[in-house]
Amino acid sequence: MKYTNAKKVLPEKLITEIQQYIQGETIYIPKPEMEYKPWGSRSGSRQWLDRRNAAIRHDFKNNIKIEQLAQDYFLSMETIKKIVYSAK
Template sequence: MEYTNAKHILPNKLIEEIQQYIQGETLYIPKQEKATRTWGSLNNGRQWIDRRNADIRQAFSNNKSIEQLAKDYFLSVDTIKRIVYTKQKK
């Protein structure tokens, strides 16, 4: 995390107002909610995993064993179970 001196970016009036609540300490100002992005949204990682999981569910419904899916997708048996037995969010 990078720190910026408030004197370099904020107006003096705002600094004086903030100083009524906190002085000489580090203050974290979070991003606005609309500015945050979900995991995998920049590189389509989330879409890739969702597609892979759909393929795993489809193969499982076509009677492919959990052990074979684990081998095919290089995942643990527990991870495959979590994918096939967890209800998919719509």
Template sequence: MKYVKAHEVLPEELLERLQEYIQGEMIYIPKRESDRQSWGSRSGNRQYYDERNKQIRNAFRKGALIDHLADEYALSIETIKKIVYKK
């Protein structure tokens, strides 16, 4: 997130209207809901974790024990349970 000076990007009328509510403070303006990307979509993390979880569920269905999966994937037993029992 970068810092942008309001007087450089906002029309004067809008800036004056905003100053009725806040002056001399920083304000965060979020992206529109339609412009947001879901978590991990840009970095590829979402795809990585989805694939890993799929492998864990498949191994569990084939008989792998939860504690063995936890060791193999360096995750807690509770995390493995959340992955394999997720509906």
């Protein structure tokens, strides 16, 4: 989060209005919801996990046992079960 002095970006009238509610404190103004990006979309993490999980499901359908998948992918058996039994 970046700090910006309100006097540099907001009109004086708006600053005066805000001062009726809060003074001398830091206030966070969130972006509009339409500008939020889903988790991992910028870094590519989401796509990587989706590909990994698809590979796990593929291997499971090809009769690779859960225990073996857990070892191959360095995940717990419970995590593998969540992936292979999910509705995707």
